[in-house]
Amino acid sequence: MHADVAAPDEVLLEPVIWSLFSVGGFITAFLLPVTLFLLFFAAPFHLWPFDPAAYGTFLAHWKEPLVRLFFFVLIGGSLFHGTHRLKFMLMDAGFKGPAAEALLDLILNGVAIFGSLGALYYALRGWLF
Amino acid sequence: MTVHEYPARRRRVWWLRNRRYLAFQLREAGGVVCALYGLILLNMLIQLRDGESAYAAFLNLLRTPPMLYLNVVLFALVLWHALTWFMLIGKAQPIQFTREPLPWKVVFGINVLLWIGVSGAVVYLIFGGM
Numbered sequence: 001m002h003a004d005v006a007a008p009d010e011v012l013l014e015p016v017i018w019s020l021f022s023v024g025g026f027i028t029a030f031l032l033p034v035t036l037f038l039l040f041f042a043a044p045f046h047l048w049p050f051d052p053a054a055y056g057t058f059l060a061h062w063k064e065p066l067v068r069l070f071f072f073v074l075i076g077g078s079l080f081h082g083t084h085r086l087k088f089m090l091m092d093a094g095f096k097g098p099a100a101e102a103l104l105d106l107i108l109n110g111v112a113i114f115g116s117l118g119a120l121y122y123a124l125r126g127w128l129f
Numbered sequence: 130m131t132v133h134e135y136p137a138r139r140r141r142v143w144w145l146r147n148r149r150y151l152a153f154q155l156r157e158a159g160g161v162v163c164a165l166y167g168l169i170l171l172n173m174l175i176q177l178r179d180g181e182s183a184y185a186a187f188l189n190l191l192r193t194p195p196m197l198y199l200n201v202v203l204f205a206l207v208l209w210h211a212l213t214w215f216m217l218i219g220k221a222q223p224i225q226f227t228r229e230p231l232p233w234k235v236v237f238g239i240n241v242l243l244w245i246g247v248s249g250a251v252v253y254l255i256f257g258g259m
Binding site for chain 2: 024025026028029030031032033034035036037038039040041044048049052053055057058059060061062066067070071074075076077078079081082083085086088089093094111112115118119122125
């Protein structure tokens, strides 16, 4: 095989998807637990002096570019990581064969890509446009 | 010569056979739950754009007792996913600063310390401290 011959699509896509899965694994492992704790559990269980998810509090933080970047990275990373895991869980449960795999790729990668683009849009909206 | 193909047969609930398989499958489920929370956080940003009443309704829904306790179960899976991710880093990609690769338990310990430090940084830099 010559180096200049175009490789099949899956050879080009596979490493990209696996890389995003791996980066997403680090992002979710390090950043998601503390974020979920502060937003969804700290106030209802009275474990924090104030409610970090309260509208006024969260909106004030949301004006900072670092916070917007954080949520874009967190949402994108968790989507790419989780959808790739779901693909293999569904294949393990019997969704096998080229057609089933192509359908899973289309739906799950679509969720990850459009979800990440959505997070990027909200991160930039009100800041750059 | 005729070649026969024998597909590997495995029960769909193979992961209930022993605790190690179950722990593995719970980690996988935890990864999927991470994506679910990604969508929930995205929805939170959408409600934030829609104004205070939409945002408050979304937050109140998440804080009703059934949703809150469902969230606790899902959060436990996210924690399990994080801990097992730190465990596998030292096994999947042995970090070799020394002649011999570091034992996975040492790598796990370093990652847990890093996790605590990063979580503290998130509290102060993203959520404005205590």
